[in-house]
Amino acid sequence: KLEVHIRKYENLPEDSEFGHEKYRAALTESLMSQDEDEVSVQGKKTGRFVSHAGTYRSDLMSRFLAAVDEAADPHPPPRFTARVKGDSKELPLLAAKKIENRARQWMVSAEWLAREENKKYDPPSLILDNGCAWGDPKDPEEMLAGQKRVKEQKRVIAAKKHMKIEEMEAKKKENGTKKGKGKSKATTDKGKG
Secondary structure (H helix, E strand, O other): HHHHHHHHHHHOOOOOOOOHHHHHHOHHHHHHOEEEEEEEOOOEEEEEEEEEEOOOOOOOHHHHHHHHOOOOOOOOOOOOOOEEEEOOEEEOOOOOOOOOHHEHHHEEEEHHHOOOOHHHHHHOOOOOOHHHHOOOOOOOOHHHHHHHHHHHHHHHHHHHHHHHHHHHHHHHHOOOOOOOOOOOHHHHHHHHH
């Protein structure tokens, strides 16, 4: 399904408002519609899939995917299972480690995100900023690379501190731990004579 969408996206008419590369980020497995087998009234599979889009999709995302669906597939597969549009479903946004698999702000409905039960989907691990092509000062990849550099620097500093502590402990063992006289004991010893 994703491969078909990518081929169709690359085959959009030149005058399409969605031909810009900035829309390419929406074509990822984690953002595809959920498909299920279509079942007839008699309870038998029809050989088609029913696609259910997530209710989180913005109008712009829905229009983009509709334009992609309408485009001709330049290399149709020999066997293709037809899909019919079903009702939208309340689907969660999926967390993804790879940035290219995360949703961008333009893809998610602001109204959907504003609902109390959906606010948990707002962190950058689920929804990233749109990027420079959309007018943001930086691309999410740049921001996350900067965060990774800072995290790595902190890890290096912590490792150096740990090594220094181990070196100090090793020196103590090497020199032997001599118990010195405490301050109060030293003053009482002076009085003895």
